[in-house]
Amino acid sequence: xxxxxxxxxxxxxxxxxxxxxxxxxxxxxxxxxxxxxxxxxxxxxxxxxxxxxxxxxxxxxxxxxxxxxxxxxxxxxxxxxxxxxxxxxxxxxxxxxxxxxxxxxxxxxxxxxxxxxxxxxxxxxxxxxxxxxxxxxxxxxxxxxxxxxxxxxxxxxxx
Numbered sequence: 001x002x003x004x005x006x007x008x009x010x011x012x013x014x015x016x017x018x019x020x021x022x023x024x025x026x027x028x029x030x031x032x033x034x035x036x037x038x039x040x041x042x043x044x045x046x047x048x049x050x051x052x053x054x055x056x057x058x059x060x061x062x063x064x065x066x067x068x069x070x071x072x073x074x075x076x077x078x079x080x081x082x083x084x085x086x087x088x089x090x091x092x093x094x095x096x097x098x099x100x101x102x103x104x105x106x107x108x109x110x111x112x113x114x115x116x117x118x119x120x121x122x123x124x125x126x127x128x129x130x131x132x133x134x135x136x137x138x139x140x141x142x143x144x145x146x147x148x149x150x151x152x153x154x155x156x157x158x159x
Contacts, residue, residue, distance in 0.1 A: 003140050010132025011071060018067070018125035024118030031103050031110035039118035052105030063091035067126050074133050082137060085130040092123045 022043060025036035046061030066088035073081035096119070100109040 014129040021121035025116035026118040028113040029110035
């Protein structure tokens with residue numbers, strides 16, 4: 001498989017899964033009543049969570065812009081995409097260890113009852129991207145090494 005195919009498949013699959021995740025619930029919480037919260041809602045309010053004192057919630061939300069930055073860097077073939085994608089993956093996965101989440105600017109938290117399909121799809125989309133990026137750069141380095149090694153043998157055979 002060519003590097004460009006790996007890149008295209010990685011980005012397309014990851015973005016499709018990410019978009020599907022936005023149509024699902026992300027968590028079920030106990031906040032006076034048991035309710036499920038939509039992924040789209042968390043995506044939109046997460047960016048301003050820091051202004052309501054939700055520093056940790058905002059840090060987890062940063063997985064989203066890191067995901068987008070990773071795609072942009074990956075399209076440009078920048079190896080920095082490996083770092084940004086890894087950080088996005090780390091933040092997304094670490095959220096699964098939380099037992100509570102802040103639900104208002106007064107510092108009130110709600111108990112996380114369980115994570116929903118939207119969360120798992122969101123994490124999967126980021127992990128797909130991260131894995132694809134690492135495969136892409138490994139594939140490119142192997143092809144370059146193989147090509148350079150073959151070129152080197154040709155030069156030695158002519159001398």
